[in-house]
Amino acid sequence: MTEPLPRLLIVEDDLGVQSQLKWSFSDEWLIDVAADRAKALEIAARTPPTIVILDLGLPPEPNGAGEGLATLEGLISLNPLTKVIVSSGNEDHRHALSAIRLGAYDFYPKPVDIEHLRLITARAAHLRRLEEENRQLARAGHAGPLANVIGESAAIQAVCQMVRRVASTTVNVLLLGESGTGKEVFAHSLHQLSGRAGQPFVAINCAAIPENLLESELFGHEKGAFTGALRQTTGKIQQANGGTLFLDEIGDMPPPLQAKLLRFLQSRVIERVGGRQSLEVDVRIVSATNRDLGALIEKGEFREDLYYRLDEVKIALPPLRDRIEDAPLLAQYFLDSFAASMGRKVTGFSSDAQVALSAHPWPGNVRELENRVKRAVVLAEGRLVTAKDMDLVGGAMPTLRESRRRADYQAVTTALLLAGNNLSLAAKYLGISRPTLYDLIETHNIHV
Numbered sequence: 001m002t003e004p005l006p007r008l009l010i011v012e013d014d015l016g017v018q019s020q021l022k023w024s025f026s027d028e029w030l031i032d033v034a035a036d037r038a039k040a041l042e043i044a045a046r047t048p049p050t051i052v053i054l055d056l057g058l059p060p061e062p063n064g065a066g067e068g069l070a071t072l073e074g075l076i077s078l079n080p081l082t083k084v085i086v087s088s089g090n091e092d093h094r095h096a097l098s099a100i101r102l103g104a105y106d107f108y109p110k111p112v113d114i115e116h117l118r119l120i121t122a123r124a125a126h127l128r129r130l131e132e133e134n135r136q137l138a139r140a141g142h143a144g145p146l147a148n149v150i151g152e153s154a155a156i157q158a159v160c161q162m163v164r165r166v167a168s169t170t171v172n173v174l175l176l177g178e179s180g181t182g183k184e185v186f187a188h189s190l191h192q193l194s195g196r197a198g199q200p201f202v203a204i205n206c207a208a209i210p211e212n213l214l215e216s217e218l219f220g221h222e223k224g225a226f227t228g229a230l231r232q233t234t235g236k237i238q239q240a241n242g243g244t245l246f247l248d249e250i251g252d253m254p255p256p257l258q259a260k261l262l263r264f265l266q267s268r269v270i271e272r273v274g275g276r277q278s279l280e281v282d283v284r285i286v287s288a289t290n291r292d293l294g295a296l297i298e299k300g301e302f303r304e305d306l307y308y309r310l311d312e313v314k315i316a317l318p319p320l321r322d323r324i325e326d327a328p329l330l331a332q333y334f335l336d337s338f339a340a341s342m343g344r345k346v347t348g349f350s351s352d353a354q355v356a357l358s359a360h361p362w363p364g365n366v367r368e369l370e371n372r373v374k375r376a377v378v379l380a381e382g383r384l385v386t387a388k389d390m391d392l393v394g395g396a397m398p399t400l401r402e403s404r405r406r407a408d409y410q411a412v413t414t415a416l417l418l419a420g421n422n423l424s425l426a427a428k429y430l431g432i433s434r435p436t437l438y439d440l441i442e443t444h445n446i447h448v
């Protein structure tokens with residue numbers, strides 16, 4: 001998909017200047033021209049321009065600025081994001097300043113210097129793009145990070161944005177990511193941001209419960225259903241009625257239970273183990289795994305039909321090493337909360353600790369960082385935590401290759417975020433071709 005060219009409206013009554021401008025900009029812009037206020041506003045209403053180049057001296061006042069300024073006001077009131085660049089032929093600087101006061105983006109003196117005007121136009125277009133992206137983010141509810149989520153990296157912001165976007169829907173969400181990347185944190189955010197927030201959030205770890213107990217944990221059982229079933233119990237699915245069921249480590253669910261879970265997802269009805277009564281249950285399913293479900297499906301260990309039910313939307317959580325700029329933020333956050341709860345007067349990190357935080361590859365992700373900081377808050381002798389307190393002495397410098405890998409990953413995720421996942425635009429921001437961008441996305445396993 002190629003990006004449509006942006007629209008430029010030239011409002012100019014001098015036909016010579018009009019065609020000069022048209023000719024100079026037609027390679028990068030879709031151009032409309034108007035010679036007076038009425039025509040300009042009519043075009044702007046019909047095909048909204050990104051940028052307007054506006055001559056202030058329009059008829060019937062070619063030597064004044066009244067008509068030009070009125071046109072400017074009309075354009076801005078049609079769309080306040082429109083960037084209007086004004087020109088005035090007479091030497092009167094005051095008109096240009098009045099225009100800026102009324103909301104024009106910039107001005108330039110006549111006679112026109114095309115190179116100068118190109119620069120102004122490019123900057124205005126860039127600003128307009130940023131403003132529109134900010135608006136989109138704000139509309140998607142992305143006013144800041146999610147509650148309980150620490151991180152400012154582009155990668156984590158993209159995740160927050162996605163979580164906000166899907167939270168209010170009823171789609172089942174599959175969270176993928178290495179151990180300790182925050183899958184449960186985001187499952188909780190999804191629930192809190194959804195219309196189900198006042199209802200229960202029930203989590204179950206499919207790997208931690210022995211196979212023979214998992215079924216009754218999920219579905220409940222009747223009294224006497226099996227040896228030791230002394231009374232009727234309510235399963236987790238029913239406990240979550242009206243709310244969200246978080247199925248952690250879904251990749252470890254044994255195949256017979258996968259079949260039962262699938263039946264439930266199709267019918268939305270459960271039967272307790274040993275029971276006959278059908279109970280209707282309304283839950284939203286959020287599941288998570290650090291395993292490669294595709295590989296499990298290939299080996300016949302995970303049902304593909306269940307996978308498609310669970311993966312209505314997939315959200316991939318980046319490992320901490322790929323958003324290393326979040327490590328100092330998370331570390332300070334954990335330090336403050338542990339210091340407060342343990343009553344310790346530790347306030348920050350020594351410089352060797354700060355270097356270690358950014359150099360360590362964090363195989364255990366945020367959980368590892370949390371544990372290391374906790375230990376350090378206990379051990380620290382002074383006000384500052386050292387690398388030794390975190391047991392990160394001699395923490396290997398990242399190799400040049402690793403640093404480059406991280407830089408590539410960050411650049412690509414940032415560009416995708418700014419481009420709203422539009423690949424052509426992201427490739428353009430990065431100054432690379434689309435095929436190169438595809439390769440990078442594949443190499444870094446980035447989900448778009």
Ligand SMILES: Nc1ncnc2c1ncn2[C@@H]1O[C@H](COP(=O)(O)OP(=O)(O)OP(=O)(O)O)[C@@H](O)[C@H]1O
Nearest residue numbers: 148149150151178179180181182183184185366367
């Ligand atoms: N972005 C974050 N901001 C604040 N705390 C976080 C963040 N991500 C993770 N944590 C914390 O890190 C720890 C691990 O997170 P969580 O249990 O959600 O990871 P997980 O991906 O579900 O791990 P596992 O796959 O091992 O179950 C938790 O204590 C959680 O509070």
